[in-house]
Amino acid sequence: TIADAVMDFLQSGGRKPLAGRRAIVTSGPTHEPIDPVRYIANRSSGKQGHAIAAALARLGAETILVSGPSGEPVPSGVSMVRVETAREMLAACEAALPADIAVCAAAVADWRIDCEAVQKIKKEGGALPSLALTENPDILATLSRLASGRPSLVVGFAAETEKVVEHAVAKLGRKGCDWIVANDVAPASGTFGGHDNRVHLISADGAEDWPKMSKQEVAGRLAGRIARYFEDRT
Amino acid sequence: TIADAVMDFLQSGGRKPLAGRRAIVTSGPTHEPIDPVRYIANRSSGKQGHAIAAALARLGAETILVSGPSGEPVPSGVSMVRVETAREMLAACEAALPADIAVCAAAVADWRIDCEAVQKIKKEGGALPSLALTENPDILATLSRLASGRPSLVVGFAAETEKVVEHAVAKLGRKGCDWIVANDVAPASGTFGGHDNRVHLISADGAEDWPKMSKQEVAGRLAGRIARYFEDRT
Numbered sequence: 001t002i003a004d005a006v007m008d009f010l011q012s013g014g015r016k017p018l019a020g021r022r023a024i025v026t027s028g029p030t031h032e033p034i035d036p037v038r039y040i041a042n043r044s045s046g047k048q049g050h051a052i053a054a055a056l057a058r059l060g061a062e063t064i065l066v067s068g069p070s071g072e073p074v075p076s077g078v079s080m081v082r083v084e085t086a087r088e089m090l091a092a093c094e095a096a097l098p099a100d101i102a103v104c105a106a107a108v109a110d111w112r113i114d115c116e117a118v119q120k121i122k123k124e125g126g127a128l129p130s131l132a133l134t135e136n137p138d139i140l141a142t143l144s145r146l147a148s149g150r151p152s153l154v155v156g157f158a159a160e161t162e163k164v165v166e167h168a169v170a171k172l173g174r175k176g177c178d179w180i181v182a183n184d185v186a187p188a189s190g191t192f193g194g195h196d197n198r199v200h201l202i203s204a205d206g207a208e209d210w211p212k213m214s215k216q217e218v219a220g221r222l223a224g225r226i227a228r229y230f231e232d233r234t
Numbered sequence: 235t236i237a238d239a240v241m242d243f244l245q246s247g248g249r250k251p252l253a254g255r256r257a258i259v260t261s262g263p264t265h266e267p268i269d270p271v272r273y274i275a276n277r278s279s280g281k282q283g284h285a286i287a288a289a290l291a292r293l294g295a296e297t298i299l300v301s302g303p304s305g306e307p308v309p310s311g312v313s314m315v316r317v318e319t320a321r322e323m324l325a326a327c328e329a330a331l332p333a334d335i336a337v338c339a340a341a342v343a344d345w346r347i348d349c350e351a352v353q354k355i356k357k358e359g360g361a362l363p364s365l366a367l368t369e370n371p372d373i374l375a376t377l378s379r380l381a382s383g384r385p386s387l388v389v390g391f392a393a394e395t396e397k398v399v400e401h402a403v404a405k406l407g408r409k410g411c412d413w414i415v416a417n418d419v420a421p422a423s424g425t426f427g428g429h430d431n432r433v434h435l436i437s438a439d440g441a442e443d444w445p446k447m448s449k450q451e452v453a454g455r456l457a458g459r460i461a462r463y464f465e466d467r468t
Binding site (some may be wrong): 031044109123130131159161 | 239241263270271272273274275276277278305344345353354356357365367394395398401408419420421426
């Protein structure tokens with residue numbers, strides 16, 4: 001919105017601190033097909049990831065948004081790549097490298113169906129179909145552990161329904177990323193599909209609790225922190 | 235649209251042949267939760283079911299639309315009940331009875347997860363989660379076989395990716411409904427999420443092939459046939 005743009009402009013003093021930097025942002029859910037008509041999905045709307053891409057672009061970063069199925073509009077000034085599955089999302093991220101910044105905000109399906117059916121599975125086949133699962137590639141860990149060309153700053157998201165900070169601290173070490181934005185997606189939180197978010201920013205320095213704010217505000221604040229990270233390094 | 239309304243008006247001679255009749259229409263997909271953030275879905279958009287509800291209302295029927303998650307707007311003149319799961323959809327249909335007409339256009343999930351997880355299933359739990367399935371209630375068969383208060387005309391939909399008419403004829407007998415509208419939802423057909431549909435109307439009299447037309451036109455033609463059914467009976 002214009003208000004967001006004005007706010008970012010005022011906060012940044014109108015500078016483009018991320019000019020010359022390249023950012024990859026993932027957003028939305030992934031859909032993992034069971035057969036031609038059915039799939040496994042999750043409740044991510046894409047609002048938070050899209051807002052982060054918009055905020056990074058406003059600070060001057062050349063931004064590539066790799067998004068799963070989402071009804072959110074493409075933010076202005078952002079290049080969009082649409083994908084459906086986790087495997088397609090990883091391939092699109094790899095194709096978008098090199099980058100200085102990777103923000104993995106998508107709710108990537110951890111598993112996919114081991115053997116997708118070519119025709120619609122019939123209910124009348126007798127036995128219940130068994131949904132054997134296999135693990136999807138881990139996009140955050142893959143980008144965090146690139147032997148060459150790793151983005152300088154890799155930021156993951158942790159969507160938890162319990163023990164939010166504890167799970168997120170463990171995830172930071174396990175994935176090898178630099179920061180984790182942890183949020184509570186328990187149904188009572190209203191985070192998935194909602195406009196507000198309450199997050200914790202986890203880094204090697206510890207956990208910072210941010211107050212509840214809109215997803216646009218979370219995005220603006222995160223983009224500002226990313227800009228400061230690069231300023232501190234130079 | 236205004237054009238649709240004008241077309242229906244001209245076709246019906248401006249009459250309301252379904253005035254005094256009550257119709258229940260189901261539409262859209264159902265979502266079956268796996269845990270608080272994940273679910274099984276299908277590619278139904280709700281376009282066809284919503285268009286049928288609109289067409290029946292335009293011909294004068296008091297119309298209740300029971301819809302799973304869909305981005306389609308509520309048609310004018312229609313009462314809408316939103317549901318998520320197959321069990322909720324059946325309960326809403328039963329609550330909407332009695333009715334003269336039931337059109338089951340929703341793509342109801344045949345199965346749900348046997349034991350929905352209360353907390354998000356963690357990837358790090360070690361073993362892959364097993365998705366044990368259990369059969370959902372069959373809304374079409376339930377409405378078709380009501381011992382008392384069965385709607386006079388029960389119309390089912392068959393979404394097939396192969397042997398469309400053959401599967402639909404078998405479904406007519408198995409479910410106990412009066413008509414089946416059978417369509418091809420193979421990915422190449424573009425039916426799911428698309429604007430057009432190519433259907434076959436299956437009844438005890440045989441199979442009628444309709445040419446490819448918009449989902450609005452399928453709805454208008456089906457509503458007209460429903461009106462004629464009631465005129466022939468009186």
